[in-house]
Amino acid sequence: MASQTEENYLKSLFNLANEKGEVNISELASQMQVSMPTVNSMVKTLQKNGWLIYEKYKPVTLTPEGKKDAALVIRKHRLTEMFLVNKMGFGWEEVHEIAEQVEHIHAPKFFERMDEMMGYPTIDPHGSPIPDKLGRIQEINYLSLSDCKAGQLVKLAGLTNSSTEFLEFLNGRNLSLGIELTIRSKEAYDQSIVVSYLNHNSETLSEKVCEKLLVKVVE
Amino acid sequence: MASQTEENYLKSLFNLANEKGEVNISELASQMQVSMPTVNSMVKTLQKNGWLIYEKYKPVTLTPEGKKDAALVIRKHRLTEMFLVNKMGFGWEEVHEIAEQVEHIHAPKFFERMDEMMGYPTIDPHGSPIPDKLGRIQEINYLSLSDCKAGQLVKLAGLTNSSTEFLEFLNGRNLSLGIELTIRSKEAYDQSIVVSYLNHNSETLSEKVCEKLLVKVVE
DNA sequence: CTATATTGTTAGATTAATCTAACAAAATTG
DNA sequence: CAATTTTGTTAGATTAATCTAACAATATAG
Known part of the structure; x- marks a missing residue:
């Protein structure tokens, strides 16, 4: 199971991936607000755990497993944001910081119950798609x-x-x-x-x- | 601000304290499921941060600050349990594990909103008192x-x-x-x-x- | 009240996640 | 294409939280 830190790297990798699915170490370092050597060593760990492919001096790429796990963290984040807005009365500008913490909770029933209470929403309060339970993400072309x-x-x-x-x-x-x-x-x-x-x-x-x-x- | 680990030690210290407010290192070690040397070094850290009083070979005692912060973590735990039962339809036997994670979220508004939605409950689903915002805990003598x-x-x-x-x-x-x-x-x-x-x-x-x-x- | 058991401490190692300094490879640009 | 800049790596250190092994203090029990 991914640590909180690993979950955060997966999320960033997922979001930074270009058309080819590639992410540079420097981009990742700036997104994660850590130094490049930190990313370098974390990338090796993520590779060892099967989440990405890494070769020296090359951009990294998430494996299918990595993409899935990243999408599932994003799912928890977006379900939480929607729950905070729809069921708890928060404004869409207040929910990101809270969801950033709640997304790391390991309790499938908790998120399933949120989902169920909201009637299985497909987008979050900012219009971003909520990945499904299998980590599949619906492409929307706005x-x-x-x-x-x-x-x-x-x-x-x-x-x-x-x-x-x-x-x-x-x-x-x-x-x-x-x-x-x-x-x-x-x-x-x-x-x-x-x-x-x-x-x-x-x-x-x-x-x-x-x-x-x-x-x-x-x- | 207390780390998750520190918050867990504070909670255990609060719960283990005897009439004099004292807790032995060995009790704390067994409660936290860590070794005594681990507790020994953590206790020094907690003292340095003003949460407890420690003297070699003596049991430790939470400071007023330590008691307050412990009670505030317990407050988050119990509010969460109550929210899960009353607002999300969980059974009282399902909520502890989830609350154990949610209690570490740093987002006062999140817990205040739960409290408000439930009408400011004073006990949790297992009949334990919910400390107030100042960390004061109502003594109930059942x-x-x-x-x-x-x-x-x-x-x-x-x-x-x-x-x-x-x-x-x-x-x-x-x-x-x-x-x-x-x-x-x-x-x-x-x-x-x-x-x-x-x-x-x-x-x-x-x-x-x-x-x-x-x-x-x-x- | 000594011997033994329990409890607590110190020393030193380990792991995860981070850093800086120094160096090496790759990309860019005149 | 050589010089420079950017990007990436290695080495080595740091901090938090943990461990085991060895030892020391306190408590308990004949």
């Missing part, structure tokens, strides 16, 4: 708001970043998942977009913000 | 069933042992907190007691069991 054009009607469906600061920024503008946005215009100069929704008639969103908003085109 | 006499009507209010096996034994006889027991007779030879309650007309409980059942005299 569009970034920054790739949309004036005139489109879109529905806010997910985020590429869920930092507290960004979530508080969204809260401040009454932006939450499910909201429909009408794209009024797009500024060619700085790629900012003017949208209207609810009682907000013309809210300007910077490119930096638009990139992080995932949407589904409604019409 | 009687052991083994000290009761034939003819008494008592209400089951707590347990001195909450092992899964004992709880399953009680479940098997429909014994749960709040139930009123009429003491039919007490066998002088082996101290076993015959009780009646619900649709159980004459259930015999051994001394070993009676000792672990805490009751309040009804009449």
Whole structure:
């Protein structure tokens, strides 16, 4: 069974993997906020336990077992976030830190009961998919708001970043998942977009913000 | 802030303390399932951090700070157990292992929200008092069933042992907190007691069991 | 009150997870 | 393509939590 530390490395590896499934030692070190030698030695441990493939001076790759175990940690994290929001009344900006701790609990019944109480949700409060019990993760292909054009009607469906600061920024503008946005215009100069929704008639969103908003085109 | 290991030592110290508040190294070692040298070195660490008083070859004593922090860990444990039973539908025999992990989560809001959702309970599912936010613990003086006499009507209010096996034994006889027991007779030879309650007309409980059942005299 | 048993301590080793310093390989860039 | 920068590795140290072996103090029991 993975230690908390190992679970955290698995999660990062899963999230950092590129199309080929590869992760560089330096990326992993910066994500985990540890030095490269630390990653180097941990990577050897993870390999010994069958979670990844490592060759000197090459990027590492999770094994199928590694991917599965990583997805199961992510499952516990996202189920927890959803439980905190839906059953305990927390705001979506408050749940990450708590879930970061709860995800390491080893008690299948605990997470199964959460799942059951919520009616088996498939996405978390930030629109990210919740892996199933076998660690399979449903691929969702949302569009970034920054790739949309004036005139489109879109529905806010997910985020590429869920930092507290960004979530508080969204809260401040009454932006939450499910909201429909009408794209009024797009500024060619700085790629900012003017949208209207609810009682907000013309809210300007910077490119930096638009990139992080995932949407589904409604019409 | 206490590590998980330190939190576990504090809990054990709190629970093992005698009337004078003293705990022997050997008791602590057996409770924690570690060797005496391990306890010896941990005790020095705990002292350095202000949680206890230690002098060579003497039993150790928690400081007020140590008692408070221990009680706050116990608070998280018991709130969790109550939440699992009352809000998540777990049986009282299933919650200890889960709470043993959840108690180490550092997220005051999480436990405050549980507390609030349950309406600020003062006892856990096994009848043990839940320390308050300041670590103050309400003293309850129940009687052991083994000290009761034939003819008494008592209400089951707590347990001195909450092992899964004992709880399953009680479940098997429909014994749960709040139930009123009429003491039919007490066998002088082996101290076993015959009780009646619900649709159980004459259930015999051994001394070993009676000792672990805490009751309040009804009449 | 001495002998024995129990309890507690010290010394030194081990493992997991981390670090810095020094070095080596690979990638980039003029 | 050689020089430089970036990335990765090795060696060796550190800290927390644990262990065993050896020894010392205290308690117990004839």
